[in-house]
Amino acid sequence: MMEAAPTVxxxxxxxxxxxxxxxxxxxxxxxxxxxxTAGEFMQRGACQGPSCLVLDMExxxxxxxxxxxxxxxxxxxxxxxxxxxxxxxxxxVRAMKRGALDFLPxxxxxxxxxxxxxxxxxxxxxxxxxxxELSIIQERLAHLTPREYEVLCGVVAGKLNKQIAVxxxxxxxxxxxxxxxxxxxxxxxxxxxxxxxxxxxxxIPPPLGV
Amino acid sequence: xxxxxxxxRSNDPSLTSxxxxxxxxxxxxxxxxxxxxxxxxIESNPAxxxxxxxxxxxxxxxxxxxxxxxxxxxxxxxxxxxxLAGRSEQYQIEKRCFRKSGEVMWGRLSVSLLREKEDGPxxxxxxxxxxxxxxxxxxxQGESEERFRRLADSAPVLIWMSGTDKRCTxxxxxxxxxxxxxxxxxxxxxxxxxxxxxxxxxxxxxxxRAFDAREPFTMxxxxxxxxxxxxxxxxxxxxxxxxxxxxxxxxxxxxxxxxxxQWSxxxxxxxxxxxxxxxxxxNLIFAxxxxxxFTLVNQAVADIYGTTVEDxxxxxxxxxxxxxxxxxxxxxxxxxVMDTLQDRFIAEEHITDAAGKGHxxxxxxxxxxxxxxxxxxxxxxxxxxxxxxxxxxELAQQRNELARLARVAVMGELTASLAHELNQPLTAILxxxxxxxxxxxxxxxxxxxxxxxxxxxxxxxxxxxxxxRRLRSLLKKSELKFETLDINTxxxxxxxxxxxxxxxxxxxxxxxxAPDTPKVRGDRIQLQQLLLNLAIxxxxxxxxxxxxxxxxxxxxxxxxxxxxxxxxxxxGKGIRADQLEKVFEPFFTDKPHGMGMGLAICRSxxxxxxxxxxxxxxxxxxATFRVVLPISEDSIx
Numbered sequence: 043m044m045e046a047a048p049t050v051x052x053x054x055x056x057x058x059x060x061x062x063x064x065x066x067x068x069x070x071x072x073x074x075x076x077x078x079t080a081g082e083f084m085q086r087g088a089c090q091g092p093s094c095l096v097l098d099m100e101x102x103x104x105x106x107x108x109x110x111x112x113x114x115x116x117x118x119x120x121x122x123x124x125x126x127x128x129x130x131x132x133x134x135v136r137a138m139k140r141g142a143l144d145f146l147p148x149x150x151x152x153x154x155x156x157x158x159x160x161x162x163x164x165x166x167x168x169x170x171x172x173x174x175e176l177s178i179i180q181e182r183l184a185h186l187t188p189r190e191y192e193v194l195c196g197v198v199a200g201k202l203n204k205q206i207a208v209x210x211x212x213x214x215x216x217x218x219x220x221x222x223x224x225x226x227x228x229x230x231x232x233x234x235x236x237x238x239x240x241x242x243x244x245x246i247p248p249p250l251g252v
Numbered sequence: 253x254x255x256x257x258x259x260x261r262s263n264d265p266s267l268t269s270x271x272x273x274x275x276x277x278x279x280x281x282x283x284x285x286x287x288x289x290x291x292x293x294i295e296s297n298p299a300x301x302x303x304x305x306x307x308x309x310x311x312x313x314x315x316x317x318x319x320x321x322x323x324x325x326x327x328x329x330x331x332x333x334x335x336l337a338g339r340s341e342q343y344q345i346e347k348r349c350f351r352k353s354g355e356v357m358w359g360r361l362s363v364s365l366l367r368e369k370e371d372g373p374x375x376x377x378x379x380x381x382x383x384x385x386x387x388x389x390x391x392x393q394g395e396s397e398e399r400f401r402r403l404a405d406s407a408p409v410l411i412w413m414s415g416t417d418k419r420c421t422x423x424x425x426x427x428x429x430x431x432x433x434x435x436x437x438x439x440x441x442x443x444x445x446x447x448x449x450x451x452x453x454x455x456x457x458x459x460x461r462a463f464d465a466r467e468p469f470t471m472x473x474x475x476x477x478x479x480x481x482x483x484x485x486x487x488x489x490x491x492x493x494x495x496x497x498x499x500x501x502x503x504x505x506x507x508x509x510x511x512x513x514q515w516s517x518x519x520x521x522x523x524x525x526x527x528x529x530x531x532x533x534x535n536l537i538f539a540x541x542x543x544x545x546f547t548l549v550n551q552a553v554a555d556i557y558g559t560t561v562e563d564x565x566x567x568x569x570x571x572x573x574x575x576x577x578x579x580x581x582x583x584x585x586x587x588x589v590m591d592t593l594q595d596r597f598i599a600e601e602h603i604t605d606a607a608g609k610g611h612x613x614x615x616x617x618x619x620x621x622x623x624x625x626x627x628x629x630x631x632x633x634x635x636x637x638x639x640x641x642x643x644x645x646e647l648a649q650q651r652n653e654l655a656r657l658a659r660v661a662v663m664g665e666l667t668a669s670l671a672h673e674l675n676q677p678l679t680a681i682l683x684x685x686x687x688x689x690x691x692x693x694x695x696x697x698x699x700x701x702x703x704x705x706x707x708x709x710x711x712x713x714x715x716x717x718x719x720x721r722r723l724r725s726l727l728k729k730s731e732l733k734f735e736t737l738d739i740n741t742x743x744x745x746x747x748x749x750x751x752x753x754x755x756x757x758x759x760x761x762x763x764x765x766a767p768d769t770p771k772v773r774g775d776r777i778q779l780q781q782l783l784l785n786l787a788i789x790x791x792x793x794x795x796x797x798x799x800x801x802x803x804x805x806x807x808x809x810x811x812x813x814x815x816x817x818x819x820x821x822x823x824g825k826g827i828r829a830d831q832l833e834k835v836f837e838p839f840f841t842d843k844p845h846g847m848g849m850g851l852a853i854c855r856s857x858x859x860x861x862x863x864x865x866x867x868x869x870x871x872x873x874x875a876t877f878r879v880v881l882p883i884s885e886d887s888i889x
Contacts, residue, residue, distance in 0.1 A: 056676040056679075056680070058676065058677060058680035058708065058711075058712050058715070059676055059679050059680045059683070061680070061708065062679070062680040062681075062683035062684040062687065062705075062708065062712075063683055065683075065684065065687050065701070065705065066683050066684075066686065066687040066690075069687045069690045069691055070690070100672070125679075127672040127675035127676060127679075128672060148675040148676070148678070148679040149675060149678040149679040149681075149682040149683075150679070150682070151682065151686065152682070152683055152686030152687065152690070153686075155683075
C-alpha cells in the first residue's frame, strides 16, 4: 500500500516564525505547508496522507481555540499542536481538554517540536491505516448477498454448518457453498480472520430469527 | 412712828425704853422724818439727813417740797393733801429729790398718816429709801431695750421673738409694716392668719418640731403682705439661751425671697432650655477637666459613647473609647489647649464610638478660663463630618486605585508587549539556529540554506532590538507627558491623596517646602506615583512606632543651580545598611503583602526623568528617601 508523504501544517501570523518552522520541519524530512491565517488554512481542505497541525494560539482572524472548534464543525479533526507567545495556563488547559496533542510555549526547542510532531504523525498514520482497513471491510461486506450475510452471522457466532442449515431452513451443503463464498468475498483465510474483520468493520450480526 | 412705838410698848414692855428706840432711829439706813401739814420736816434721823445732805436744823427750816424735783412735786403734793384730808392712810411714790449738793437722788417715799389725838394735828411719817442705783439700772436697761428695738425696727429683715410657750412675744416694725397689722394683732398666734393656708400646716409643723428639739430651723412659706399679695418668705429661727443657758424662746428673722425664688425659677428654666438646646444640637458638645473627666456633655456625646449624659459626667474618653491611640490624641490636644490658652481648630479627627464604628469630626476646642486667668477645663464642639469624609475617602481611594491601575496597566502592557513581541523573533531565531545545526550534521551541508538561515537570524535579532527600542520610546513619548512642573504642587497633590490615610494612622505630616523652587520637567502622574510610593512606604514603615512619634516629613530644597531635591523622611524602623541599595530592586519587599515593585517603579520613573533616587537612614530614627530632579531648561534660562 502506497503511503502519501506526511504533511505538517503550520498556521502562524508571524512570517519569521512561519518561515523558520517550515524550514525546520523540512530539514526533518516532513512536508510542511504554512499559512498566515486561520482562514487560509480552512480553504486548504482535507489532506489524504498522515498530517498534523502546528497552530499559533494568537491569530489575527480566529484564535487557535476557535479554529479548533471550526474545524471540528466541518468534520475535520486534525491532530493539533498549539504554540503560543503567552504561555498562559488556563488557555493551554482548555486546548488540551478539547483534544490538542500538546501545547508549546514560545520560544521552544526544535527537538521538542519535532518529537511532538513525530508522535502526531505516527498517530495520524495509524488512524489513517485503520480508516483504510475499515473502508475495505465495509466495501466487502457490502458485496455479500443477504443469504451470505446470514451465513456470515452464523459463522461469526461460532455455529456449526448443520445448526446454521437448520436455522436458515436450507441444506447443509448449501450452507457450505455460501460459507465458501463469504470467505472468498471477505478475503478471509480462516474463521478467525473473518471474526476480526467483522469486529473491525463494526458489522454487528443481527440476531438470527427463525 | 409714835404709834408703832406705842404698839411696841404695849406688845413688849421691855422695849419701852426711849433710848433704845432712839438708837434704832439714829442707826437705821432708812431715812425717817416727821412732816407737818405744811410740809416742814419737824424731825429727821441721820440717815434721812445723809441722803439729802442737809442738817436736822436745815431740814426743819425748809419745806420738804423745796428739795423735790419740780416734775415730781405735784403728784407728791396731791397724794399728801389727799392723805391729810383723810382720803387715804398712806401713800408711796418714787420721786426725784435734790441733795444739798444739787445731785438728783431717786427716792422711794412711803408716807403714813399720824395723829397724836383724835382731833389733834396730823403729821406724816415719811420713810425714804435711796433707790438711785436701781433707777439708773432700770433706766439703762430701758435704754438697751430701746436700742434693740431701734435696731430691730431699722433692720432690713422681719424679726420675731417667741417665749418658752411657743407663742410670739415680739414683731419688729418691718414685720408689722409688711403685714400691715398691729403688734397686738400679731402677738401670740395672731401672725398665723397672714400665712398662706396651703403653707400653714407645714409651717407650724416645722416650727413645733424644731422648737421641741430646741434646734435652729429654716422654712419657706408665703406670707400675706399689707396689699394682700402673698410673698415668699425665708424664715430662720434660732433658740435663745440666757447667760445661765436657760432656754428663753426663739428669735427669728425673715427675708422676702419672692424675687430670688422667681430668679431661681428663671435660672432653672433657662438651664433646662439650655440643656434642651445643647441636646438638640447634632454636634458633640463637651467640657473636660485636666484629668480628662467630662464636666459637661450633650446628648450627641452620650449617643456616640452609647450611654447617658448623666453617666458620662466624671468619666473619661478612655472609659468608653476602645481606641487607645485616639484617646491619647484627644488628651494631648485637650491639655495643649488648657496650657496654651489658645483655641484649637481641628479640621479632621477620628473618634471610635461604643460599637467600634469610626466617625470623622471637625472640632473646635477652647480653654475655659478661671478667675486667675489659667484654664482647668476645655470646652469642645465637634461636628460629625463622616458622610463628607467618606465621600472624600472614596474619592481618594478611587484616585489611588486609578493611580495604581494606571501603574499596573503601564507595567502590564509593558510586560505583555515585551513578552509577546519578543517571543516571535526569539522563536524564529531558536528554530532557525537549530535547523542550521541539523543541516550541519549532513555529510554535505546545504550551505546556501545555512546562509539564508543566518541572514534570517540576524534580521530577527534586529527585529527584537527594534521591539525594545519601540517600547522604550512608547513609554517615553506616548505614555509620558512631559511638562514644566512645580514640584511643590505635585507634593501637595500627593499629600491630598494620603492625608486621610495619615490621619487614620495618627501620623503627623510635616511639610517644609522651599518657596520659589525652580520648575522641573516631568510627567505629573509619574512623579506623583513616585512620591506617592515613597509616602505610602513611609506610612507603612511607622506601623509599629508609638503614636506620638509617627512623623512623615516632606522637604524640598534647591540642591544647586541645576537640581531640586525632595526628601521623604519617616520615623519608622529604618533600613538595614546592607539593603539601602537593594530596596530599589524589583521584588524586594519587607511588607507581608508587598509586591516589591514600588521602589523599583520609583527608580524607573526617576531614570526616565534623569533623576537620582537613593535612601539613607536618619541619624535618629527612620529613613529618608531623596530624589534629585534636574531643573527644567526653561527655569535655568
